[in-house]
Amino acid sequence: MLEEALAEIRAAASLEALQEIKVRFLGKKGRLTQAFKAMKGLDPEERKARGQELNRVKQAIEKALEEREAEIKAAELAAKLEREREDVSLPGLALAPGGFHVATQILDELVDVFRRMGYQAVTGPEAEDEFHNFDALNIPPHHPARDMWDTFWLEDGHLLRTHTSPMQVRYMEAHTPPFQIVVPGKVYRHEATDATHEAMFHQLEGLAVGEGITLAHLKGALLTMARALYGENAKVRLQPSFFPFVEPGVEFLVWWTDPRTGEGRWLEVGGAGMVHPAVFKAADDAREKAGLPRVYENVTGFAFGLGVERIAMLRYGIPDVRYFYSNRLAFLRQFPRP
DSSP states (O other), X not given: OHHHHHHHHHHOOSXXXXXXXXXXXXXXXXXXXXXXXXXXXXXXXXXXXXXXXXXXXXXXXXXXXXXXXXXXXXXXXHHHHHHTOOOTTSOOOOOOOOOOOHHHHHHHHHHHHHHHTTOEEOOOOSEEEHHHHTGGGXXXXXXXXXXXXXXXXXXXXXXXXXXXTHHHHHHHHHOOSSEEEEEEEEEEOOSOOBTTBXXXXXXXXXXXXXXXXXXXXXXXXXXXXXXXXHOTTOOEEEEEEOOTTEXXXXXXXXXXXXXXXXXXXEEEEEEEEEEOHHHHHHHHHHHHHTTOOOOOSSOEEEEEEEEHHHHHHHHHTOOOGGGGXXXXXXXXXXXXXX
């Protein structure tokens, strides 16, 4: 039995074959196990000698199995290393680099324009609470203006922010004037999509607060932005509009020349205005509740918000906002970062 087992073990070419040999000789129904069971009918002296002999056979088989298993594993490892061997002297593979989404490019450009004007870029949470998204912005419950925003509601009074304006109050709660900030980020609207509307898009919020800030400062900042984006001949126009968190409120338009036809016309880019006193009061109330001094009673400020995809559509003549997030590489590859 031992000679037969050792011969089969030496001939085994895989771990699976080795396992079969182990079961055949050492398993519950294996030959050696059956030999142990057959000792019951022997007298004590003969059973003792027989047991010692069978134990030596068992130990020899186990040792041979262990050694052969190590040999097979070493051979398999060597074969695997040979298969996976890499010649490091060969030239590397040329991988196609990724790129920045066109919306990201425009957003980065806008942030850079305002940084050059002395603004600081800050970010805020996309999952907002109702206080910062509505109440603190002079939009209390049941206010008709809430119908202007179709909201994705979450649990416990939270929501996906409908605009970047909540960061106005969040920033004022923790900082004292004067300051100038821009807030880039995603916003969400629960509305049907079409060529000019999407459920998710990007905005850039701007806020400047200090002593003596007027609507003229707002127009100057927007004009500087328009000329940086569209050239020195760009023009900006403000026209009255309503937004609950500014007073007076305006829409700002840019004189835009269609790159396909060469025709120029006024196009709305975003909303703006002077920060409403109720917003300053909400910020001061929150500061006072946190044990901080009230600092917004004798200052003024302006705020603005614009759609980033809208800027890209004007610049490149993109006819449909849904192109931005349809994951069509043929579209996205038209806008490589320079």
